[in-house]
Amino acid sequence: MRDGIGMARRFGMQSGIIGVAAAAVVSLAVAGTLAFGNFGSASQAEAEGVGAKAKRVAPVAPVDSSIGHASDRPGRSLNITIDDGPDPVWTPKVLDVLKKYNVKAVFCMIGPQAEAHPDLVKKVVAAGHKLCDHTISHNTGMDHQPESYQSQQILDAQKMIEDAAGGAQVEYYRAPGGAFTPYSRQLAAKQGMRPLGWNVDSKDFEGGTVERIKATVRGELPKGPTILFHDGGGDRSRTVDALDGLLPWLQQQGYGFGFPKR
Numbered sequence: 001m002r003d004g005i006g007m008a009r010r011f012g013m014q015s016g017i018i019g020v021a022a023a024a025v026v027s028l029a030v031a032g033t034l035a036f037g038n039f040g041s042a043s044q045a046e047a048e049g050v051g052a053k054a055k056r057v058a059p060v061a062p063v064d065s066s067i068g069h070a071s072d073r074p075g076r077s078l079n080i081t082i083d084d085g086p087d088p089v090w091t092p093k094v095l096d097v098l099k100k101y102n103v104k105a106v107f108c109m110i111g112p113q114a115e116a117h118p119d120l121v122k123k124v125v126a127a128g129h130k131l132c133d134h135t136i137s138h139n140t141g142m143d144h145q146p147e148s149y150q151s152q153q154i155l156d157a158q159k160m161i162e163d164a165a166g167g168a169q170v171e172y173y174r175a176p177g178g179a180f181t182p183y184s185r186q187l188a189a190k191q192g193m194r195p196l197g198w199n200v201d202s203k204d205f206e207g208g209t210v211e212r213i214k215a216t217v218r219g220e221l222p223k224g225p226t227i228l229f230h231d232g233g234g235d236r237s238r239t240v241d242a243l244d245g246l247l248p249w250l251q252q253q254g255y256g257f258g259f260p261k262r
């Protein structure tokens with residue numbers, strides 16, 4: 001209440017308006033108390049359900065349904081994208097190396113893994129990274145499946161990731177293996193998720209050495225700004241080491257890091 005009046009004073013409001021503002025603050029406080037009372041009397045599961053609904057980011061604006069690669073950061077910019085997590089062993093290590101160089105990335109998550117590790121999803125969001133829907137089953141042949149299957153894969157994963165994140169928006173959709181269809185792109189876009197491609201595949205998934213991964217990325221930079229790495233699907237120690245070498249090198253080359261344009 002004191003804050004409300006203080007704010008009114010800072011904005012130079014008339015005394016009559018201060019009264020209105022103070023009344024509004026009081027009614028908000030009452031509403032807050034009532035809501036709190038509801039949480040208190042509900043069962044834990046119900047409370048969580050109500051909480052998730054209340055925090056859910058409300059109606060999302062549709063985005064472009066074409067497959068995006070560009071960076072939202074002007075100049076010499078890259079977008080780091082990290083797929084197939086979250087993973088309790090590797091995601092924290094990837095987060096540490098991104099933090100070390102103050103780089104923000106997009107994490108393309110598998111729905112059930114997000115549901116199993118909500119702490120990791122929240123950590124990703126808290127560190128300033130963005131979320132991407134990478135489906136339920138990671139079926140790289142989903143472009144040959146019926147629309148009902150595609151829609152279940154995309155929408156259920158979006159909800160799992162959002163719920164795990166405590167309501168943060170899932171801003172991108174990346175089809176497993178790039179298996180987009182016009183239908184899945186339009187569905188994702190309508191849900192506020194920009195279809196997200198990649199320009200440079202680090203091939204960290206293919207079992208090469210750390211040096212090989214770094215050389216692949218360095219050699220393919222002219223292809224475009226969006227680079228693909230993985231924090232799930234097996235031992236990702238080479239991904240962590242490759243990022244630890246590549247990020248400072250890229251910064252020395254004058255690159256900055258943005259997010260894919262939505």
Ligand SMILES: [Zn+2]
Pocket residue numbers: 083084134138176177
């Ligand atoms: Zn993947």
